[in-house]
Amino acid sequence: MLFYLKKNAPKKDGTVPIMIRITVDGADKTRSAKLSVDPARWDKVKMRVKGKDSYAQQINNVLDQWMRNIGAKYDKIFHREGYVSAEKVDNAVMGVDIAKNTLLKLFKEHNEEFEKKVGK
Template identity: 35%
Template structure:
């Protein structure tokens, strides 16, 4: 079964910050289900091209853009392209591996929330390893054996 997958970047013009910038948001649409997230990036509203979903870099709407500002906008666009590639890779990986994908899964992959979580037992094994290194220095062997 083929899914309809779309990724869109937009700015939230309602939340203009004190520095005059708006946050850039991402929206993943998959089979009509929508999942939105913040990219953590910001831009001035007049430098945003809503049709393309990226920042203006050629100065057609804002007049003359200085070299430093142009570099910043190019860097911003490259970060957005990297996020887009990350979303497409997550979509492909999930379809190939599991045969199932959702907008929420892709959002979590892009934002980094899909990282493997550590279990309590693995954390305790790590703690015991560190504890074993301190036996004889400021810990006793008997306490170490009890922890095991």
């Protein structure tokens, strides 16, 4: 996982968005961290905002939450499925991996379960 600044898209206030790159086996997925920072305060090596003021602590805490959440989703997918891709981790973080059940799908499953019970 890598945090970096999208310097080619500065905002009107001079800040730039912080981006997240998730890489698994050479394949990567990039998304916004939904945070912006002054590029002069960004430490490329540590991938954190420089300083100990409340501004730096607040942004760094959110980045830590992203790291924990992405790591937890990676572990969960690996233990559940045995393999992980950057796309799967990204979908899990964003909540896209949750199966969407429609009424027709639930009704079909109900009928299939009931059909198994017929004749017993």
